[in-house]
Amino acid sequence: MASSRTGIWLIGAKGGVATTSIVGLLALKKGLTENVGLVSELPQFSHLDLAAWDDIVIGGHDIRSTSLLDEAYKMVFESRAIDGRLVEKLKDDLTALDANIQDGTLINVGKMITSLADEKLVQLQETARGAVDRLKGHIADFAKANKLDNVVVVNVSSTEPSVDADQFPATWKELQPLLSEAGCRLPASSLYGIATLELGYPFINFTPSLGTALPAIEDLANSQKVCHMGHDGKTGETLLKSTLAPMFAQRNLKVMSWVGHNIFGNMDAKVLDDPENKKTKAVSKDRLLSKIFGYTPQTLVTIENIDSMGDWKTAWDHIHFQGFLGTPMVMQFIWQGCDSLLAAPLVIDLARFADLAQRHGGSGLQTQLACFFKSPLGTEENDFARQFAMLEAWTESLKS
């Protein structure tokens, strides 16, 4: 199968993760960076007909009026995360891309996110259906203008307040009419998801927000025969948890308590500083341990906004476990990673793999992508090594 022209449409396109993904994609197109951090570039995936850098076109939605170049320079000078010489070389390309970023929606995103948005968007009055149709228009125009065979939409916007999923009906047929009612409770992440699925494009939710993780929207995805997956990209502390916890389990070492403290200071941190939004995240970071151990140790996860950290996230984890004869022992780790730089290559990987899955006839939840998510939808597998084996097995199956 020949490679095709693919769009990557980012929700939250001017945020740290999106900006870094865009800088990275532009750098890859120009051969200005190596492929470090990109899972899809591992040798075992080299036989796949993944979208080539040259065949990828970038667009997206955002709710702030900043420019991509300004955001990129923040990653250089405020966070000391990206080499300034790279952004210098991509100046014109970044500026040009601003034209590909359209106004998103603030429906049910909560006070904290609304407080960051463009006044024009805050004033905008529209129903959920109205928003969905407007968003669809942007994506469809983008696909047409760029002659794209496929567009993968990836949500990398700030975490929304948690929503009770049980309030919504279980089928698309029942949910659909609610979009036209005033006061529809679906959050923006779900509206972006609906817009994407209705267009027949794959949707990836890289955040812990609701997105397409609703029976009625899964129903839509299935009937549209499109791929979708989520949620919450597994970039740092949880990646380590899902790697280390199986080791404790397989050595029959009994974990008594697992405490994790996370500090960072980017926009995501500020949004999570609101208790409503933080709750969505903490749940996502914590629940895998019980699934891996088969019992529930005492756990504690905090995520705190410390301004000086910028985009650098430091996690300290303290694992207190019982060894042979009941003797308590301790493992601690300290992870000092740049949040956006850890997320960005996974965003690109997910877009490429979702595009591939769609082209190979996939539809519904793509559980073979579980290794990329803190809370993979549609599977109970949380052991990173086994999740990665699932990805390898799937790509093997595409060979024949």
Add this chain to the structure above:
Amino acid sequence: MASSRTGIWLIGAKGGVATTSIVGLLALKKGLTENVGLVSELPQFSHLDLAAWDDIVIGGHDIRSTSLLDEAYKMVFESRAIDGRLVEKLKDDLTALDANIQDGTLINVGKMITSLADEKLVQLQETARGAVDRLKGHIADFAKANKLDNVVVVNVSSTEPSVDADQFPATWKELQPLLSEAGCRLPASSLYGIATLELGYPFINFTPSLGTALPAIEDLANSQKVCHMGHDGKTGETLLKSTLAPMFAQRNLKVMSWVGHNIFGNMDAKVLDDPENKKTKAVSKDRLLSKIFGYTPQTLVTIENIDSMGDWKTAWDHIHFQGFLGTPMVMQFIWQGCDSLLAAPLVIDLARFADLAQRHGGSGLQTQLACFFKSPLGTEENDFARQFAMLEAWTESLKS
């Protein structure tokens, strides 16, 4: 297949690892401890006809004249590693077991180990063949006296100086006559191995010493149709390396340097303080990274004797890796484990699995036990998750 009476014969039977294994086995027999830390007690292995605690008899070789009870109390009061109430309850059993421990051999164990030995053993004059025959006598008598169907010999003695394996011929036929010559260069660990294999019993080398890792001795094992495996039990820092390194590889994160410092203060630490003996260990701890990554980051591993640490081993590892766009990031971990308590359950697991393999017709190197070793013989697989999957697959195969 009905469970049978099994001996566990420990080389270095009065050392920290052996003492802890013995305390543990006695406690398991009496129901005084839970099965925490025992891999063979995981639910997925419950269908196997592993030796039951009641069917296990303990014996061993040592070179020091101390008593097991004194060594157990060292673990209680000097190392604060074992609960004193447990040893109190096992006092008589431990004292009785001293009678099951016979004189080992000091042939080619190096100056450091010789300095710790009983004067009587230092004076002993015998050829390698003489030693092998004497050791065989002890084990055979033990088997007979206790009506054992099988005896698994596990080497948990101090690390010997490194030996050049290339100096020995490749077949047992050629090696055998050398044992009778004065000045035979085979180290004690190999003589214990030969004695065991000649008796038709399985041999496990839990140390980085040479043991049976010699083509000519592998030849003997194969012709005797007995199981053997090694080497160097994977208890702490290296276990973490073999768990974490695959994660870095699978995320395509480029590890630039991996520094590991280990401090502890037990007898093993003192023996490793001799540069000759340390070399054997450091090589074993380090080589897996290149195999997992497919490239060689700068590495540094130190193992230092710090008296105050006693049996508590603390490892600090600093992993410096490149993320997306070449940005350097850091992961550090601190492992605070009690060395003997981490090793002891694995010694018991290995004895049970080796006994099982032998009873099921296994012979030669048992690569399905790779997950227990820093440098597993006969396989290049160093990814802990994959090694564990190999163990699970083997036990599945025994079902049919």
Add this chain to the structure above:
Amino acid sequence: MASSRTGIWLIGAKGGVATTSIVGLLALKKGLTENVGLVSELPQFSHLDLAAWDDIVIGGHDIRSTSLLDEAYKMVFESRAIDGRLVEKLKDDLTALDANIQDGTLINVGKMITSLADEKLVQLQETARGAVDRLKGHIADFAKANKLDNVVVVNVSSTEPSVDADQFPATWKELQPLLSEAGCRLPASSLYGIATLELGYPFINFTPSLGTALPAIEDLANSQKVCHMGHDGKTGETLLKSTLAPMFAQRNLKVMSWVGHNIFGNMDAKVLDDPENKKTKAVSKDRLLSKIFGYTPQTLVTIENIDSMGDWKTAWDHIHFQGFLGTPMVMQFIWQGCDSLLAAPLVIDLARFADLAQRHGGSGLQTQLACFFKSPLGTEENDFARQFAMLEAWTESLKS
């Protein structure tokens, strides 16, 4: 001046800190332990006529009906903090001491502490004045029965909910009548303080509870010419803060943020798990940084109850500072100390120094003892090295 017979009366006498102090004092009396951890035993204080171990008699108040021996064994077996052989040797002495421990008061201690108390005490109906008089009776009887020249009362009970000190009048004359009114808002710690001061004995508040830190009670202390001091013993993380922060200040390194996470699982942790009680503590741990730096970095202090930790408190601190040319750097520390064992010797030191001060004519707040407290009353000095120099200077002044 000849040494005199001195009582040490502990509020919370069966808690972890008191139990450990008592085990320690008994061990010191019998020569069963060295003087490690005791500041008053440093060579520079050897010229002082501090109370000798043999001249010290122990008593106290508590609200729980447990026995000292049971509490001591908890420190041995649950927390692995004290060597069991030591408690074994002190068995009879500990049991005998139970008779010296009287019923305390639950007035205004909050729900959490009340939930731990003896039912008999929960039912007890008395005014604040009634309680003060009852408590005074216990202490006076103790002094008389043991022919004591002096009794130092040290509060080591659980942290009370925070109280607004501004609600109370500024003089003893005004405050005194309120004690007889129903609904007097003074917390138990203040009632113990008043009882002590009215008896003319020194009072030390080792907790962050209010105690004697009220203008009206300071007024009482001054008129009674008795010594008192507080509050909140400086045992671990805050000790390090007050040692390290001056170094950053003296190197002109600008601390941007200082994050500290504390986990432990003893009774103190459980009481602090109630947000009301925790607030009292967190404020005490945090405020010294601004005083040392002269500016206020972003700070975060958490104290969390993790059951498996028992009496072992682990603190992880992350200090993010700006170096020359504005470059951000990081210092982290991990403190793994046994809470009660760190506090106990300071309790003994404070009792000895307060007794000495009283005998040398001291009265009012004893600021020369600032180095022992997280929030020393009556002084703004928070630099540990300077606080220690104050102690040395005072003891020098006693020489003449």
Add this chain to the structure above:
Amino acid sequence: MASSRTGIWLIGAKGGVATTSIVGLLALKKGLTENVGLVSELPQFSHLDLAAWDDIVIGGHDIRSTSLLDEAYKMVFESRAIDGRLVEKLKDDLTALDANIQDGTLINVGKMITSLADEKLVQLQETARGAVDRLKGHIADFAKANKLDNVVVVNVSSTEPSVDADQFPATWKELQPLLSEAGCRLPASSLYGIATLELGYPFINFTPSLGTALPAIEDLANSQKVCHMGHDGKTGETLLKSTLAPMFAQRNLKVMSWVGHNIFGNMDAKVLDDPENKKTKAVSKDRLLSKIFGYTPQTLVTIENIDSMGDWKTAWDHIHFQGFLGTPMVMQFIWQGCDSLLAAPLVIDLARFADLAQRHGGSGLQTQLACFFKSPLGTEENDFARQFAMLEAWTESLKS
């Protein structure tokens, strides 16, 4: 006293520390950076007539032919230590300063340093006296050309192999003639020191090399009435040791072992990778503990070259101490600092304070500067807080 024109002459002027000092001085002159990290800029020193930024002129010796601008860019792009925008603004100034850097000497610097030097300097044949006179000429010309009232020479060159100081005579009268003999064993650092002192200028040894720490050279300093001080700038791990060790001592906590591992990858690290040079450094980092404690815990200090670290030095220290009742506890710290950025402001401070001391009639060893050195000459005080108090007391004394 009016401020005067002062030269700062750096030995090793193109190394990381010097380059950073120069970038910093230029930035301070132009108001492009704040005074973070500069001790001499603390409020308590504001009354002193320290050299103003505008009155400072920079020059130096080096043995490599690289340019200051190239070295500054290494700090920006290889080490990610300095903000690139700053170097951009100082481009012309840095390039101009290359003219102020003269050829140093390689006499007795050892193989490792020689291997880094300009071929021209390797070929140079001269006696020690010849070198001293040549170096004096450079400094004198610099002073004259820039109309300087004083020149402070600061040695920030790579660590030399250790030298046995006992081989040299005790007086300048005896040492002086040896300089003219072939094979004089004085290392380069001492020759720079002699050149400086003979010119009547102050000399600061920021490295662990011998420098002026020789009775005969101290004799010269005294007779010349010039100030000098050393040695080995206290920038990171040792600064923490000298801050934390007194706390352990003052709490009577018994340190059983103190292990410190240092990794970094700059030129200094590469020079120290030679065992000869490393020995000089490790001794300097370690000896203060015994002096502070009054007993000698087991210590271990390693310094290892890890290329990927560049100028970032990470130290992990593990402090194992006994608390009350003999219970072992642990403190660990991790220091992640940029070596050159920590050293550079101290170099500037030392130059300013030494200039001040000289102008105020000081001569000989300047022990009031002890807080800046790992191994301060002429004093046994290693407690950082007390050393800092010595500096404050001295500056107070200058007021009158």
